Amino acid sequence: MTDLDLVVRNATVVTASDTIAADVGVKDGRIAMLGQALPAAAEGIDARGKYLLPGGVDSHVHIEQDSTETGAWPGTDFHSTTVSAACGGTTTVIPFVRQTKGQSLSQAVAAYRKRPEGKAVIDYALHLIVTDPTAGVLGQELPALVEEGYTSFKVYMTYKSMMLSDYQILEVMAAARRLGAMVMVHAENADCITWLTEKLLESGRTRPKFKGVAHQPAIEREAAHRAITLAEIAAVPVLIVHVAGGEAAEMIRWAQGRGLRVLGETCPQYLFLTESDLDKQGLEGAKSVCAPPPGSEANRQALWRAMAGGVFQVYSSDHAAFRYDDPKGKLIEGPATPFHRITNGVPGVETRMPLLFSAALEGTHLDLNRLVAVAATNPAKIYGLYPRKGTIAVGSDADFAIWDPGKSVTISVGGLHDGMDYTPYEGIEVTGWPELTVSRGEIVWRDGEFTGTPGRGRFLPCERPHPINESALLDDLGVPSE
Ligand code: DUC
Ligand code: ZN
Numbered sequence: 298m299t300d301l302d303l304v305v306r307n308a309t310v311v312t313a314s315d316t317i318a319a320d321v322g323v324k325d326g327r328i329a330m331l332g333q334a335l336p337a338a339a340e341g342i343d344a345r346g347k348y349l350l351p352g353g354v355d356s357h358v359h360i361e362q363d364s365t366e367t368g369a370w371p372g373t374d375f376h377s378t379t380v381s382a383a384c385g386g387t388t389t390v391i392p393f394v395r396q397t398k399g400q401s402l403s404q405a406v407a408a409y410r411k412r413p414e415g416k417a418v419i420d421y422a423l424h425l426i427v428t429d430p431t432a433g434v435l436g437q438e439l440p441a442l443v444e445e446g447y448t449s450f451k452v453y454m455t456y457k458s459m460m461l462s463d464y465q466i467l468e469v470m471a472a473a474r475r476l477g478a479m480v481m482v483h484a485e486n487a488d489c490i491t492w493l494t495e496k497l498l499e500s501g502r503t504r505p506k507f508k509g510v511a512h513q514p515a516i517e518r519e520a521a522h523r524a525i526t527l528a529e530i531a532a533v534p535v536l537i538v539h540v541a542g543g544e545a546a547e548m549i550r551w552a553q554g555r556g557l558r559v560l561g562e563t564c565p566q567y568l569f570l571t572e573s574d575l576d577k578q579g580l581e582g583a584k585s586v587c588a589p590p591p592g593s594e595a596n597r598q599a600l601w602r603a604m605a606g607g608v609f610q611v612y613s614s615d616h617a618a619f620r621y622d623d624p625k626g627k628l629i630e631g632p633a634t635p636f637h638r639i640t641n642g643v644p645g646v647e648t649r650m651p652l653l654f655s656a657a658l659e660g661t662h663l664d665l666n667r668l669v670a671v672a673a674t675n676p677a678k679i680y681g682l683y684p685r686k687g688t689i690a691v692g693s694d695a696d697f698a699i700w701d702p703g704k705s706v707t708i709s710v711g712g713l714h715d716g717m718d719y720t721p722y723e724g725i726e727v728t729g730w731p732e733l734t735v736s737r738g739e740i741v742w743r744d745g746e747f748t749g750t751p752g753r754g755r756f757l758p759c760e761r762p763h764p765i766n767e768s769a770l771l772d773d774l775g776v777p778s779e
Contacts, residue, residue, distance in 0.1 A: 300324060301338035302738055308344035308699065312351065312689050313670035321349060323695040326738035331691055340740075342733070344699050350669055352388025352419075352696035352736065353650045354687050356676035357481075357538060357562065357613035359642065360392040361412045364619065365458040367629040369640040372620035373716045375416035376751050378646055381715035383741050383749065385647035386654075386698035386731035388419050389677070389686050389757070393451060395426040398458065402427065402438045406447065410756070417754030418747075419736050420694075422682060424449045424481065427469050428459045435472045446758020448681050449479040451538070454520045455487040455588075463527060470531035477761035479679060480528065481536045481562075484520035484545065485512065485589060494637045503635035505582030506575045508590045511637065514542035517589050521545040525552045525559050534558035536679065539615045541567045541589035543599025550608045560679065562611035563600055565652050566643050570721055571597050580634065583627045585721045587615070588641040604671075605662040611679065612671040614649040617642025621719045644717045648708055650698075655727035658702060681760035695738040698731040706730045714747065 303323040310319045310331070322330030322338065360378045363370050373381070382390055394409040396402045402425060413421055425442060427434065427450050439450070450473055452466050453459040461469065466482070473480045493511045497503075502510070521537050525548060528535035540546055540563045552559035566587055571594050574585035585591060603609060619640045620626035628634040650672055657668040669688075677687025684693050706712070708722045734742040741749030 301329060301336060303340045303342070303695070303735070304335050304338035305342045305344050305349060305699065306335070308347060308349035310349045310689055311665045311669055313666055313674040316666060321689065321697070323735070323738045326695055328689060328691055328693050328695050331689070342699070346703070347732070348665065348700040348702060349689065349697055350386065350665070350700060351673045351688050352698055352734065353386050354389040354391070354673045354676040354682065355382060355387045355614050355616070355646055355649060356391040356611060356680055357564070358390045358392050358616040358646055360390070362393065362395060364640045364642070365456055367638060367640045369619045369627070369629055370625045371618050372623060372626060372718065373618045373644070375413040376418065377714065377716035378616065378618070379418045379421070379754055380747050380749070381647040381713060383419050383734045383736060384714045384731070384747060386650040386700065386734060387646060388696035388734065388736045389421065389682065390419065390646065391422045391424055391680060393424045393426050396428050398429045400429065402434050403442065406442060413754060413756070415752040418741060418749040418751060419754045420686070420757050421754055422680060422757040422759050423447055424451050426451045426453070426459065428453070428461070430461065430465050430469050435468055439472050440476055443476045443478055443761070448477070448759040448761050449481060451481040451483065453483045454524065455483065455485040455490060460487055463523065466527050467531055470528060470533045470535070474531055474533040479536060479762045480533060481538050482524040483539070484517055484524045484537050486516045486520045489516045489519070498635060498637070505580060505586055505636050505639060506572065508586050508636040508639070509572045509575055509592065512589045514544045514592055514596065517542045518544035518548055521548040525557065528559065529557055534560065536560040536562060536611065538562045539564050539589065540609070542592055543596050543603065546600060546603035546608050550603065550606070553608065560611065561609045562613055563604065563609045564613055564615045565645050565649050566591055566615070566721065567600050568597065568604070569652055569725065574721060580628060580632060583634070583639045584621055584719050585643060586627070586636070586639045586641060587617070587643050601662045609671060610675045612649070612653060613676065614645035615642070616644055616646040618644035618715055618717050620717060623718070643721045644715050647713050647715055648720060648722050651706065651727045651730050652722065652725070654700060654729045658728050679762050681762040682757060686757070695735055697735050699733040700729050701732045702729045704730045704732070
């Protein structure tokens, strides 16, 4: 008789650093043993010929959040999105609490915290979107919220209802520095987008493909460089989210080369889609409209090189799922919707890991260890969830997926679980798919069946990601002490 609840035998266990043949023993929701020939357990699984990876940490997802631009409402909720995540090998998601201008951030948190209740099937943490950095928010609310486990602040450089001035971004960054929180930046130049959009519309260019012109790579490049500069001045680490352009990636590489703590995140829509997806028949291109949008094939190759070269630390889905055939979805003005009124965002929480797993098996730009790093371990570290989440180690939560590298799947909306009416990855063939997902020791997805109960997912308070030694940072930047 043993006290293990679950043992997975003969797996090829992949972490961010190692690939080992091992058994994994689970007790009370945590990994209790790693080794060879582990004792029997209440349940045993043979994973010979399969990979066992940490459950993915998708650190950029939008759930039950309207579009500030079009007012669209997602076609999915906390239940369908987290089921979908688990079926794709992800066991932690980090959505956003968004403050509206004039609103108390703490009230926004209290209201949003109700949304996952009774619905989430995997664990979740929350980022804060700061749209109104008043003295009260900076001086009282953020310090209290950091103590409660909300340790990452996102700011926008675009979108009228959310964007901050450079001055305000510096204020948020300074607060993050004082509090040891992480700053995430959506980097696009708002005025450039507005000006180009006006010119395009004046000349009758309204089709989805013009989204790519209105958000051309220089717009992200300029803003990424500005965000890096602001973070340098505020002496704080910064993460540039959803990097779409090779040019912005160059800015990040440049900053990293100077020793600045600048991190980069990219997403499947930029590694697997291009501007040709925006230019499909009729309004089909709307299915790939997001901001920033996917770019040229040469741009896509540049992003893969940046992934191979270590520029990106995080690979997230930026899942923002608005239905195509729905008056409250992508095409808010129906068949006549011009590109700038198409709701931004693509679904991708379930396909994120399989797309990159397949690429990692090919091995051209990354291997499975690097996949684990960017899709699980790094986000867990950056957002203060490590080592509880993001790795396979004794004491960590038993969050993992068993991947069958022999399984070929043609991605199709019918095979996904997010409740959406399309996937932008329709028809892409991938090798490998999770056949089983375990969340805190419980099998929630096995052989095509989801078995987790709604509401079992728990809120994860985050630790401070980067305890910052302010004087050391200033020394790094060459600031004299007197
Ligand atoms: N862009 C955003 O800024 N947010 C959600 C979706 C998107 O495409
Ligand atoms: Zn986003």
